[in-house]
Amino acid sequence: MAVIFARRVLCLFRGTAMNYWLTQLFNGFSYGALIFLLAMGLSLIFGVMQVINVTHGTYFLVGTYIGLSILTWTGNFYLAILGGGLVIALVGIFIERFFLRRLRGNDLGQVLITFGFVLLLQDAILLIWGPDPKLMGEPKSISFTAHIGSFTFPSYRLFVIVVAAAVAAGLWLFENKTKFGSAVRAAVDDVEMASGMGVNVPLVFTVVFGLGSFLAGLGGVLSGPWLGLQYGLDLEILPYAFVVVIVGGMGSLKGAILASLLVGLVDNFGKGFFPDLAYFTLFLPMAVILAVRPQGLFGRTL
C-alpha cells in the first residue's frame, strides 16, 4: 500500500504534476465551498437550537429538484437558486414551528422526527420527480473554461466559490454587525440567559432554522449542475456536513469555513490517492481533531 502510494506521488511530480496539483487543489477547494453551504446551516441549527437536523441533507437535495423545476419553467438559473433556497426555508420554518418546537428538550424525539421527514421528503421526490437520475445544465453565462497560464478550470466551480464566499461574508455581517445577530450568538452561548435578557428565543429559533434551511436549499440548487440529481444523494452527502459541524465546532462560522475546506481537500485528495477508502479519509481527520480538541476547532469548551 505504502509502495503504491509512493509510486503515485512520484508519478505526480513528473510531467504535468504542477497542473495536476493545482487542479486537485482547486477541486478540493470548490467542493469545500459547496460543503460549506450545506454544513453552515446544520451547524447554526445545531449550535443555536441543539437540534440534530437529520433532514438537512434532504433539504439540500429537495432544493436541487425545486431548482431544476424553476429552471425548467423560467430558464433563469439565478431565480432557481433563490427560489430553491426560499422554498426550502419555508419548509424548514413549517417543520420547526409545528413539529420541532413541540419537542424542545426531547433530543431523541427531535432526531426521530427529523429522520421521519427524511423519509417523507424522499417519497415526495419519488412522487414528484421520479426515481431516475436527472441532469441540470449550467447557466451559459458561467459555463466556460477559464485559463490562468496553462492551468484550466471550470468556471462554474469558481462561481460556487464566489457564492459561498458571499454567503460567509453575509453571515459574518449578520452575526457581528446586527442586533439580531448578537441575539443569535447570545442564544448559542446560553439560551436560557438570552431569554432572561429579553431575547425572543422562539423567534430566534425560527429565523435560524429558516436561514439554515435556506442555505441548504441554495447549496442544493448550486450542486445541481455539478453533482446531478439523484435519489439517495441526500444521505450520501449528509455525513460530510456532520464532519464539518463536529470538526469546526457547533455554531461557529469560522470553524465551518475552515472545516469545510479541510473536508473538501481531504476528500478530494483522499479519493485521488486511496479511492477505496473514501469514508476513511473523511473520518480520519475528524477522529484526529476530536482526539486533540473534543469541542472542535472553534467550538467552546463546555
Added chain:
Amino acid sequence: MDDRGLMLQVDDIHTYYGESYVLQGISLGVPSGTVMAVLGRNGMGKTTLIRSIIGFTKPRAGRIIFEGRDITPLRSHQIVSLGIALVPQGRRIFPSLTVRENLTLGEKPPGANGRGEAWNLDLVLDLFPRLKERLSNTGNKLSGGEQQMLAFARALMTNPRLLLLDEPTEGLAPLLVRALGDILLKLKERKLSILLVEQNLKFALQFSNHVHILNRGRVVHSSSPEALDKNHEVKARFLGV
C-alpha cells in the same frame, strides 16, 4: 401595582425539577420601591424562586403577579419586557459577545410606569467606569469582579422596575462587595424595587427593608432586618450563624 402597593406578589407557588419537589408553597411580596432580601442556606430553593419568577422554571401551581398582572404563564422574554431584570447567580455573561454587545443586547427604554432618569449606555458606564475600558473585549476576557459589574450593568440597561439579584456578592473580594453595596444604595435611592437573594447575612441586613428566610422550599421566617439580627435562634437554626 395592586392595592397593597406590591410590585411583585408571589402567591403560593410550587415548583419542581422533574419529580423533585423544590418550592413547596412560597408566598411573599415585594412592596414597590423596597429591597426584599431572601436568605437561606445552600440548596434551600432561593435560585429556584428566582427561576420561577423570571420564567425559567414554571411553577406547577400558584401565581406570580407583577404590577397587578399575572405573569405566571408568560415566557421569559415577555416577563423581561414587562420590566423585570435578572442578575443571575454565577453572572452568566455571554462569553462570545463583547462587553458592549452584552450591554446593548437587552437595551430598552423604561415602560410607561418607569420613574426617574432612564438608564442608557453612558449612564451605566458612569456607574461602572471599569467597563468603559473593556467595551470591545469579549465577555470571557473579564475578571470575576468585572463580570459581576457587567451583569449588573446589562440588567440596568433594560430599565427594569424590579431587579432580581441572585447572590451578587458571591465570590467577590471585600472591596468589591463594598462597591456593590454603594451601587445598591444608589439604586435604592432611585426607588428601584429589588429582590435580593443572599447568603451573606451582613450584606442582606445592611441593604434590605425586609427579610425572608427559605428552608427546604418554604418560607420559615419573615421580619425586618433588625428583628432578624436580634433573633439568634432563627439565625442559628436556618442560617447556621
